[in-house]
């Protein structure tokens with residue numbers, strides 16, 4: 001018997017990644033879809049078809065929409081009938097998430113890709129394979145809020161690749177500081193970025209992004225304390241830009257380590273990272289959390305964002321940093337909407353089900 005799940009924000013970029021990850025899934029089946037009142041009452045195919053051009057707004061390059069899902073009714077997210085769903089995937093913009101997610105979490109585990117609850121002390125902000133022990137917060141959340149379910153959030157998609165690689169380094173060498181400059185893909189901004197601004201261009205500012213990357217990364221790398229997370233006191237300097245790339249966030253990272261590391265030791269720390277987690281064999285887990293490239297022309301977003309269905313973080317150009325004490329630097333590419341949102345949410349749900357935290 002498969003576990004029924006609901007997908008809210010199904011018409012958007014992150015929601016469609018959830019649907020792609022659920023297609024033919026061995027553990028889950030889609031029982032309900034929802035979006036805004038603009039889409040409600042239509043079937044999924046109508047809801048994602050532009051009436052004037054007849055074109056489908058389907059954003060997952062590597063997969064087609066499932067035929068059965070195309071026929072499902074899209075409900076209004078505010079009055080969602082769960083149809084026995086045991087987990088809700090919520091992939092809606094911030095204001096809607098703040099209002100909607102508690103409605104679902106009262107009843108069932110709700111996995112959110114949105115921002116409003118990420119920094120609440122009793123809400124786990126998790127990346128599968130990095131800090132799943134933070135799920136220890138959900139019992140406290142249920143107790144405090146009187147909910148049968150709970151909210152578990154995924155981070156900002158820019159923090160995802162950064163936190164995965166920093167965790168690998170922290171475990172082996174300890175972290176003092178990190179400097180990151182990002183070149184982020186367009187799809188990270190949702191469907192509605194003004195297209196002409198980005199053509200042949202780099203937008204030098206993404207509102208609120210740099211602060212989010214800093215605070216969320218410190219929470220993810222923190223330790224589970226007594227009903228809350230003790231954040232890692234890591235100094236992070238972030239510059240976030242939007243580049244003329246459809247999907248995939250590229251980040252140039254320099255890290256000051258507590259203990260010195262050679263390039264070979266750093267490479268080994270990345271390649272060894274997360275083996276216990278990947279060995280669980282969860283359906284959407286990558287073979288490797290981090291894939292290291294030796295070719296200095298890699299990673300590139302177009303070539304590497306879809307590696308392992310967008311679930312591995314591709315790293316290259318590992319070299320010493322001459323400025324930071326015990327400095328090492330590298331580039332990474334991470335798929336913002338796959339590991340950074342929808343498919344990462346499904347991987348988290350697989351873990352919750354396997355370990356009795358949902359279902």
Ligand SMILES: NC(=O)c1ccc[n+]([C@@H]2O[C@H](COP(=O)([O-])OP(=O)(O)OC[C@H]3O[C@@H](n4cnc5c(N)ncnc54)[C@H](OP(=O)(O)O)[C@@H]3O)[C@@H](O)[C@H]2O)c1
Nearest residue numbers: 009011012013014035036039092096114157188190191341
């Ligand atoms: N895109 C990424 O790579 C990415 C990565 C990490 C996290 N996120 C986060 O994931 C969330 C969704 O992002 P996205 O990029 O998928 O956005 P998007 O492509 O703009 O899609 C937004 C979705 O939210 C729905 N929605 C909007 N207002 C709503 C309302 N009032 N009530 C119910 N549903 C509503 C939309 O439904 P309609 O079609 O009916 O308008 C659509 O399904 C955001 O919080 C974003 O920050 C996105």
